[in-house]
Amino acid sequence: MGIRSAYPGSRYLLPDANILVLLIAGQVRPNLVPQLSPGNYRFDIDDFEVLAQLISQFDAIVTTPYILAEVNSLLSSLDNNSMVECRAKLAEYIPLLESRYTEPKDLASSNRFPNFGITDVSILSDCNQALVLTQDGGLLGLLQKQCDVIDYASVKQLIAESQ
Numbered sequence: 001m002g003i004r005s006a007y008p009g010s011r012y013l014l015p016d017a018n019i020l021v022l023l024i025a026g027q028v029r030p031n032l033v034p035q036l037s038p039g040n041y042r043f044d045i046d047d048f049e050v051l052a053q054l055i056s057q058f059d060a061i062v063t064t065p066y067i068l069a070e071v072n073s074l075l076s077s078l079d080n081n082s083m084v085e086c087r088a089k090l091a092e093y094i095p096l097l098e099s100r101y102t103e104p105k106d107l108a109s110s111n112r113f114p115n116f117g118i119t120d121v122s123i124l125s126d127c128n129q130a131l132v133l134t135q136d137g138g139l140l141g142l143l144q145k146q147c148d149v150i151d152y153a154s155v156k157q158l159i160a161e162s163q
Contacts, residue, residue, distance in 0.1 A: 003131075003158060004057040007148045010131035012098065013058040014123060015051075017070035019133050019152060020063065023051055024071070024093060028085045035082075036074060041135045047152075050159055054133070060098045062130045066107075066119040068094070100126035116142055123147075 004010065015023065018041075025032040026048025037043045055061060068090075075086045102125040107113060110121050120139050123132055127147035134140055135152040143149040 002057075003054060003150070003155060007131045007150075010129060010148045011059045012062045012130040013055055013060075014062040014127055014130035014132045015067075016123065016132070016134040016136055016139060017067050017074060017119065018135060019051065020067060020071050021074045022047055023055070024075070024086050024089050026051070027093075028089050029082070032078065032082055032086070035078065041152075047156070050156055053159065054155055058131070061096070062100055062126065063097045064100055064102070064119070064122040064126050066122040068099075070119050102126060112142065 018036075021036050022033060022043050025036050026045075030045040030048055033043050033045055033048055071090065072087070075083050075090070077083075078086060102122055104118065107118050107121045107125060110124075112124065113121050116124075116138065120136075120142060123139065124143060124146060127143065127149075130148070132139075132143055132147050132149040133152060133155065134143075134149065137151075140149055140151050
């Protein structure tokens with residue numbers, strides 16, 4: 001699977017909050033993955049393996065403080081023991097991430113802020129040399145003209161085709 005070769009300008013992977021939650025939960029206990037599926041999208045245990053394969057192709061994982069805050073919030077939906085385990089894993093993982101930061105006032109001044117919010121606008125602002133990985137159609141549409149971006153379903157399909 002050579003997804004990175006299809007995006008030669010992207011040295012890094014920038015997963016949105018839901019994808020980062022999948023990564024953390026899958027490392028703690030794969031059976032947590034379906035519990036944390038966003039909206040109508042259903043992650044399953046195999047999705048963690050797909051993500052692990054993809055991550056190995058990039059130099060680093062990029063994030064923003066806004067994504068991390070959203071991840072923390074999403075983990076709050078778990079039962080207390082699972083939430084604590086996942087937050088502990090997140091705490092171990094944070095030093096491994098390349099964190100990028102744009103001032104909130106700069107993000108808020110974007111004409112896209114009212115429609116997309118601070119997290120998505122931070123991804124747009126900080127996607128330099130990164131392939132954004134998302135399963136959020138709205139974010140995908142926002143980024144398509146300005147960043148390298150791929151939706152998670154396409155990643156799964158490309159992997160399936162290459163096997």
